[in-house]
Amino acid sequence: MRVPLTIRELPREKYVLPGHAACPGCPEAMGLRYVGMALGRRAILVIPAGCTSIIQGLSPGSGLAFPILNVAFASSDAVAAGVSVAKEILGEDAVVVVWAGDGATSDIGFATLSGAAERGDNIIHICVDNEAYMNTGIQRSSQTPRGAWTTTTWRGKAEPKKNMPLIMLSHGVPYVATASIAYPLDFIEKLRRASTIRGFKYIHLHAPCPVGWRFDPSETVEIARLAIETGMWVLFEAERGKVTISPPSRPYADKSRRKPIYEYIKRQGRFRNITEELIKELEKEVDEYWSILIKLSSQ
Amino acid sequence: MVRLTLTGNYCVAYAVKLSRVKVVSAYPITPQTTIVEKISEMVDEGEADIKMIRVESEHSALSAVYGAASAGVRSFTATSSHGLLYMHEMVWWVAQARVPLVMAVVTRTIGPPWNIWTDHHDIMGQRDTGWLIAMTENNQEVLDETIKLFKITEDPDVYLPGIIGLDAFVLSHTVEPVEVPDQDVVDSFLPERRQPYVIKAGDPLIMGNIPSDLVRNAKMRWDVHVGLRSAEEVIERVDREWGKLTGRYYGGLAECYRCGDSKYLLIGVGSWVGDMRIAVDSLRDEGYPVGLLKIRYIRPFPVRRVYEAVRGSKGVIVFDRSISAGSAGPLFLDVASHIHALRLGVPVKNVVAGLAGVDVGYRDFQLIVRRFVEEVEREGWVTEFLEFYPGR
Amino acid sequence: MQQCRYELPLSRPKVGVQGATGGWRIRRPVLERGKCIGCGLCWLYCPDSTIDVEEEGGRFRVSIDYTYCKGCGICSSVCPTKAITMVSEV
Numbered sequence: 001m002r003v004p005l006t007i008r009e010l011p012r013e014k015y016v017l018p019g020h021a022a023c024p025g026c027p028e029a030m031g032l033r034y035v036g037m038a039l040g041r042r043a044i045l046v047i048p049a050g051c052t053s054i055i056q057g058l059s060p061g062s063g064l065a066f067p068i069l070n071v072a073f074a075s076s077d078a079v080a081a082g083v084s085v086a087k088e089i090l091g092e093d094a095v096v097v098v099w100a101g102d103g104a105t106s107d108i109g110f111a112t113l114s115g116a117a118e119r120g121d122n123i124i125h126i127c128v129d130n131e132a133y134m135n136t137g138i139q140r141s142s143q144t145p146r147g148a149w150t151t152t153t154w155r156g157k158a159e160p161k162k163n164m165p166l167i168m169l170s171h172g173v174p175y176v177a178t179a180s181i182a183y184p185l186d187f188i189e190k191l192r193r194a195s196t197i198r199g200f201k202y203i204h205l206h207a208p209c210p211v212g213w214r215f216d217p218s219e220t221v222e223i224a225r226l227a228i229e230t231g232m233w234v235l236f237e238a239e240r241g242k243v244t245i246s247p248p249s250r251p252y253a254d255k256s257r258r259k260p261i262y263e264y265i266k267r268q269g270r271f272r273n274i275t276e277e278l279i280k281e282l283e284k285e286v287d288e289y290w291s292i293l294i295k296l297s298s299q
Numbered sequence: 300m301v302r303l304t305l306t307g308n309y310c311v312a313y314a315v316k317l318s319r320v321k322v323v324s325a326y327p328i329t330p331q332t333t334i335v336e337k338i339s340e341m342v343d344e345g346e347a348d349i350k351m352i353r354v355e356s357e358h359s360a361l362s363a364v365y366g367a368a369s370a371g372v373r374s375f376t377a378t379s380s381h382g383l384l385y386m387h388e389m390v391w392w393v394a395q396a397r398v399p400l401v402m403a404v405v406t407r408t409i410g411p412p413w414n415i416w417t418d419h420h421d422i423m424g425q426r427d428t429g430w431l432i433a434m435t436e437n438n439q440e441v442l443d444e445t446i447k448l449f450k451i452t453e454d455p456d457v458y459l460p461g462i463i464g465l466d467a468f469v470l471s472h473t474v475e476p477v478e479v480p481d482q483d484v485v486d487s488f489l490p491e492r493r494q495p496y497v498i499k500a501g502d503p504l505i506m507g508n509i510p511s512d513l514v515r516n517a518k519m520r521w522d523v524h525v526g527l528r529s530a531e532e533v534i535e536r537v538d539r540e541w542g543k544l545t546g547r548y549y550g551g552l553a554e555c556y557r558c559g560d561s562k563y564l565l566i567g568v569g570s571w572v573g574d575m576r577i578a579v580d581s582l583r584d585e586g587y588p589v590g591l592l593k594i595r596y597i598r599p600f601p602v603r604r605v606y607e608a609v610r611g612s613k614g615v616i617v618f619d620r621s622i623s624a625g626s627a628g629p630l631f632l633d634v635a636s637h638i639h640a641l642r643l644g645v646p647v648k649n650v651v652a653g654l655a656g657v658d659v660g661y662r663d664f665q666l667i668v669r670r671f672v673e674e675v676e677r678e679g680w681v682t683e684f685l686e687f688y689p690g691r
Numbered sequence: 692m693q694q695c696r697y698e699l700p701l702s703r704p705k706v707g708v709q710g711a712t713g714g715w716r717i718r719r720p721v722l723e724r725g726k727c728i729g730c731g732l733c734w735l736y737c738p739d740s741t742i743d744v745e746e747e748g749g750r751f752r753v754s755i756d757y758t759y760c761k762g763c764g765i766c767s768s769v770c771p772t773k774a775i776t777m778v779s780e781v
Contacts, residue, residue: 007735014740017705019710024715024738060705061511061703067504069369072392077359086371087500089322112362119353210763219768455695505701506702
């Protein structure tokens with residue numbers, strides 16, 4: 001029986017420093033605070049090109065207080081593998097973490113991600129997913145949901161969101177989890193658990209972006225929560241392939257308890273051109289994904 | 300010391316083992332594969348204490364060794380041709396991050412069409428990146444220079460990564476007798492690894508975020524050049540040291556072969572320099588006053604050695620095994636521009652040959668050089684400064 | 692950091708790396724202490740580490756760093772007792 005974490009137990013050392021360069025209401029900055037709370041001084045971050053490259057601010061200063069290797073876009077997991085192997089050779093205790101956006105994870109960095117997963121490199125890959133190439137000005141990625149506006153999909157993306165959690169489950173790695181910045185304690189627990197496991201760990205962090213999704217910066221947590229409440233994003237973890245739906249998502253295994261998808265969609269300007277038909281498609285996707293997860297979690 | 304008959308690729312593997320490399324990551328490509336296969340075998344036989352990261356691409360190969368090297372351990376990779384091109388982005392990254400590491404490039408031509416034989420297009424494409432680039436003539440040199448490169452790249456006056464180049468099949472897969480030094484000899488020669496910074500847990504050091512001061516960034520880039528220029532003295536010193544230890548001194552940045560009293564100078568790089576030597580000897584017998592400057596390091600480019608060898612010559616002929624399409628051969632471009640900058644008004648001819656693996660032997664060199672000398676003697680200059688020698 | 696004769700692309704952590712980001716605000720969070728129950732959710736969710744908390748009798752005492760607060764309003768949004776109001780600064 002796991003004793004749940006409380007806010008009071010969280011360390012208050014700042015790994016994300018005031019005065020960094022993130023937009024107001026940025027979910028990546030929030031996520032990085034939780035990485036600091038979960039892993040502290042043990043963390044070494046490998047960061048491919050993305051919003052966080054900029055959030056650090058201008059050298060010779062940095063708004064993040066981790067040891068960081070900023071790296072080329074397609075290289076992150078391989079670099080992290082090398083760092084991890086070196087630390088073991090040197091007998092130094094370290095948790096090597098890739099902090100990669102959705103583009104760096106599921107598009108340009110897909111090969112390096114899959115390679116590291118298949119090899120079982122001893123790293124944690126966190127995909128901080130704001131569902132587009134936000135750093136370069138909101139262009140579509142494979143993680144952009146169907147129907148969403150981006151600067152390269154003005155009428156809304158035609159293709160569905162590529163299902164990275166299922167893809168990573170198929171890699172047979174020892175730990176796969178999804179998380180959300182609306183549920184920091186859940187994310188921190190998952191990070192800490194991942195750090196105790198040897199091998200390749202994948203955590204997919206849902207990160208609603210006020211600028212790219214078109215909502216007020218004060219609503220970041222609300223939107224992230226709505227994703228869970230509508231079933232559009234599911235929190236789960238899988239240790240050695242055994243899937244457990246996480247407590248915040250459990251009520252929504254029952255479709256009748258999910259809020260209508262429109263509750264989530266209508267709050268985001270990027271879905272302003274959504275049609276009834278598209279909402280039905282999205283609903284179908286949600287149902288299918290849930291049924292797979294429920295099946296996997298009952299095995 | 301033990302005498303073995305080894306291919307060039309196996310020489311690289313032995314050098315990597317003797318240099319106490321800790322991490323190797325590589326992706327297979329002909330004709331590099333036997334380097335990594337040999338290292339794998341050494342590891343599985345317990346002869347070498349190396350962690351191998353068997354990556355899914357060359358881009359990841361250099362990324363993995365870059366990660367390991369940034370984190371503090373001596374690391375190595377190897378590639379060729381398309382693999383080198385695929386990791387080209389990371390080649391720049393490693394140099395500008397100033398992380399010392401060594402990479403073997405088995406020089407192979409670039410497609411299409413698919414072609415596994417040698418020319419120098421792949422390695423020449425790296426000359427702007429800031430890496431040291433050494434080229435070899437024979438397998439003994441491959442073994443020796445690979446070990447030396449670990450020492451040179453990890454010198455605080457350098458702190459840049461280095462490439463050891465060896466020609467596909469001519470060296471990589473051809474067996475030659477070599478002297479393999481003992482481990483304790485190499486241990487006395489190679490100090491503990493040094494590097495300008497190490498990424499470690501608990502020490503919040505950040506590498507690579509955007510600079511507030513572009514002038515500082517510009518200085519970083521210029522400092523890569525300064526590092527390469529400082530490497531010249533280190534290369535010479537380390538070669539002399541190696542010479543004292545093993546009896547084999549290679550001349551540092553370049554070797555002057557019968558060029559002290561020559562009137563016509565051949566300049567070349569790579570395995571075909573061996574054929575140039577033979578051609579020089581036989582042409583001398585015929586009465587042609589020729590000499591050879593063997594370039595050992597493409598980068599840093601040995602400006603002073605070239606100047607000293609060229610000064611007093613009546614003509615220089617530079618052999619390139621690649622072409623910077625639309626201009627001329629890269630070695631010629633480096634030679635001609637620098638000697639002009641240093642005010643030497645000597646005719647320089649560029650002969651581009653051996654592309655796509657076309658074999659060029661001493662008879663070809665004899666032919667070409669005879670024609671060149673006769674032309675300069677007759678005209679006082681070269682009529683065509685760029686010539687393509689397609690082969691016989 | 693630099694024991695190297697060459698310029699390196701290295702940095703160290705710095706508070707206010709982008710300057711006094713409080714200047715970005717168009718609205719500021721104002722805390723009504725009477726309504727605050729010291730739950731710490733505002734501290735937990737603040738993306739900019741500009742809310743600080745101190746343990747005080749089993750609850751958190753909240754303080755806001757206005758030099759760097761960007762005025763996003765998340766603290767106000769997550770506060771269960773509506774103790775934080777966003778007030779316009781323009």
